[in-house]
Amino acid sequence: MKNPLAPDWLQEPKDLNSLEPRIWPRTAVRNAHGELTLGGIGVRELVRKHGSPIYVVDQEEFEARLLMVRRAFTDAASKIGSTSKIYYASKSLLTTDVVRWVEAAGLSIDVSTGGELAVALAAGMPGERIGMNGNNKSLVEIGRAVSADVGAIVIDSELEIERIASVAGAQDKVQAVRLRVNSGVHAHTHEYLATAREDQKFGIAISDVPDLVQKIRSHSHLRFLGLHSHIGSQIFIVDGFVAAAERLLDIYPQLLIDGEVPELNLGGGFGISYHRAEHPMELSELATRIASAVEARCQKLGISVPKLAFEPGRIISGPTGVTIYSVGTIKDVLVSDSGASAVRKYVSVDGGMSDNARPALYEAEYSVSIASRKSAATGALSRVVGKHCESGDIVVRNDYLPSDVAVNDLLAVPATGAYCFSLSSNYNFVPRPAVVAVKAGASHLLVRAETEQDLLSRDAGYQPEKA
Known part of the structure; x- marks a missing residue:
């Protein structure tokens, strides 16, 4: 008889000594x-x-998962005539050795503070393979990122446009930037909720995108790469990613009138199994469905498929x-x-x-x-x-x-x-x-x-x- 204190999802395993492969590392x-x-x-x-x-x-599992993630998104992007860039989430687990594993696997790394940037650089990660996020980047942090030639800084608010432009100008450099957009899609583990504008600290509203992109382009020391979205974490279903991609791509025809928009960063936060009752979607299927949705939307809009970027999150280190x-x-x-x-x-x-x-x-x-x-x-x-x-x-x-x-x-x-x-x-x-x-x-x-x-x-x- 089941213990009445046990939650409905918890089932007693037939063998308490067994190790569920979806939860444990492959060498366990x-x-x-x-x-x-x-x-x-x-x-x-x-x-x-x-x-x-x-x-x-x-480490063997870690390295295998780096390659698994890279293969899944590279193959999915290739099928639609595009390429992909994968950013390891430094906030999930960060040491200099971990950064070296990431670098050896050919992935990039996402940082959001000066400390995370310092670890990535100390481990030898090339600046061009670092993306810098964060909603309150200081002038010192921005200065270190520009000095290190990071591949992209994600702009999280209107104020940061001038801040990054001034720092890049002081160093006489052209800094590549993305604009983080609050897509209005918030994906939870088993459901997603679409609203006009989320009440949270990250990103800018979709309605503000055209004006802010124009401001970015007005600065000779900034180079606009594209839009960035991140809808949540520990996500098991693909619907939210598709909805966010479609909303962001719908803005691209307007943005393309005045210049290039070579990339689209769709974030990540792909879920893992913490217990036997959790069954996340296979990553290869998820990647393929996101890429197919991007291709379909681009065809409908009459625009070229952009380069894709992803930030898988805990699915690598977890x-x-x-x-x-x-x-x-x-x-x-x-x-x-x-x-x-x-x-x-x-x-x-x-x-x-x-x-x-x-x-x-x-x-x-x-x-x-x-x-x-x-x-x-x-x-x-x-x-x-x-x-x-x-x-x-x-x-x-x-x-x-x-x-x-x-x-x-x-x-x-x-x-x-x-x-x-x-x-x-x-x-x-x-x-x-x-x-x-x-x-x-x-x-x-x-x-x-x-x-x-x-x-x-x-x-x-x-x-x-x-x-």
Whole structure:
């Protein structure tokens, strides 16, 4: 009988030791002892070497997904006589090694702050393969981007036109720019809502596009590339992308009267599976349908198909990451809900909202599996929680763990490669975990774990000689 506390979408797996391929990296397997291995390395060895909790990134999976995304959009664009440029989302997971993987795969990178730009440049990414986003770029950040010869700066407001033009003029350079448009299409995971004008901080209204493009073209130090759209994140269906593309393309005939509009950036935010009930569209199909819609609209409008650009988002880094935790305490809590009583097992681990803020921020759902061993025990509806002084400190809200889960067991939470390390914090003065890449039986450190001494060293009042 199903636990009445379980959400409707959650089904207990027949085998609690199984690893759903849509959720886990392709190298995730259990060895002969039942221990989870990633990139050919057991999780216990990784914890012994790097501590717990630990972010593990499957480099082989990461590199494969870079090529998969590139192939999907290159092939789709080629079918309609166009080309595509793919921007890796630096905000999802950023280290210098990650940038080098992106560069080696032939992709570009999207940054939105001076810090992200600094990492990309420090890793050797050519400026021409960097796109800079952001709704409040400072003069200093714009100056660094222009100086680095970034391939495109996305204009997010009318004010930025003059700001970027003045900086480019001061450096005697011509800076390529895109104009971010609020298309009025907001795509959610399972539905999309079209409105006249969204109430949000990004982009400019469609009705303002002709006047602002004219202003951009009035500056000799700016070169207009085209329009940019981003309708959301963790999107499973294609309808919103098609609607946004059609709305933006409808403006192109008017813009083409006074000059070239060589590109169209349709953003991204393509969804991934965080648990077994999520089934995103195959990326190749999604790319083909978007490209076909662009071709059809261009034919209807009597214009040439522009070059296409995309920002896939978490679909590259998300499924490559697994976070490993150690179990600290366990308690069975009797919960009464709608007149029925049932037990939920609370499993506390040595991390929490400081290493994965998404469940607290967005009520995001994740999966969990016992990692240090196999278990033949029956399943127990469980909630994996962290060590922070917050009732909302939840890592995995709903999943089944073996009923014999015990103190010192290792648990693995998949699909944590995107926005977990990036959003991590030192709440409750907890040092952030190490980020480690695994591949072909070897591991190497991407970011070392913080220590309490690291945190104290930033405290201006700290006096180590008296500590």
